[in-house]
Amino acid sequence: EDQVTQSPEALRLQEGESSSLNCSYTVSGLRGLFWYRQDPGKGPEFLFTLYSAGEEKEKERLKATLTKKESFLHITAPKPEDSATYLCAVQGNTNAGKSTFGDGTTLTVKP
Amino acid sequence: NAGVTQTPKFRILKIGQSMTLQCAQDMNHNYMYWYRQDPGMGLKLIYYSVGAGITDKGEVPNGYNVSRSTTEDFPLRLELAAPSQTSVYFCASSYAGTGDTNYGYTFGSGTRLTVV
Numbered sequence: 001e002d003q004v005t006q007s008p009e010a011l012r013l014q015e016g017e018s019s020s021l022n023c024s025y026t027v028s029g030l031r032g033l034f035w036y037r038q039d040p041g042k043g044p045e046f047l048f049t050l051y052s053a054g055e056e057k058e059k060e061r062l063k064a065t066l067t068k069k070e071s072f073l074h075i076t077a078p079k080p081e082d083s084a085t086y087l088c089a090v091q092g093n094t095n096a097g098k099s100t101f102g103d104g105t106t107l108t109v110k111p
Numbered sequence: 112n113a114g115v116t117q118t119p120k121f122r123i124l125k126i127g128q129s130m131t132l133q134c135a136q137d138m139n140h141n142y143m144y145w146y147r148q149d150p151g152m153g154l155k156l157i158y159y160s161v162g163a164g165i166t167d168k169g170e171v172p173n174g175y176n177v178s179r180s181t182t183e184d185f186p187l188r189l190e191l192a193a194p195s196q197t198s199v200y201f202c203a204s205s206y207a208g209t210g211d212t213n214y215g216y217t218f219g220s221g222t223r224l225t226v227v
Contacts, residue, residue, distance in 0.1 A: 097161065
């Protein structure tokens with residue numbers, strides 16, 4: 001059974017204070033690891049897909065990295081508008097596009 | 112391009128009532144999914160479909176049913192609503208091809224359901 005554990009549950013940063021969110025996973029044959037952003041009262045919004053260890057993807061102040069056991073979402077010089085819940089999900093090779101989600105990390109960036 | 116459209120946005124049901132949550136996508140995605148999200152928790156898969164006429168159970172299917180008669184629509188039926196079904200329901204779709212052409216989900220804006 002695929003499993004995803006995200007840490008920390010909540011993270012409070014000052015504007016400009018860089019940090020990282022962690023996603024640890026177990027999956028039978030990784031097909032893809034996904035990061036989503038979810039704002040309150042809205043559906044998750046797709047950010048990145050990572051396919052293999054060593055891969056990195058960037059978007060504005062966000063950079064996602066992947067190892068064989070975990071993924072990190074690095075946030076550089078965050079702004080208040082980066083405040084959201086960040087969800088990590090994995091798909092295995094045998095589960096027909098189904099994603100298993102972690103419980104998320106709620107990021108608050110104070111000005 | 113509307114993406115994934117869910118209706119209604121909010122609903123209050125009495126115990127034992129039934130309802131259908133509607134989901135439609137206009138991106139010609141082959142895969143569609145229903146997830147529920149309880150407060151402070153991640154998403155739990157209820158049902159999914161890999162194409163018209165094909166559906167299968169996810170992690171938490173009890174109390175729900177689905178159908179997929181067209182590529183675009185994937186309604187979720189709640190029979191005999193119970194308080195444990197109070198949650199936010201998200202429909203999602205994706206294009207899942209072979210090899211590395213596996214894209215992330217596009218989600219709808221959700222249906223907030225309360226069973227009293």
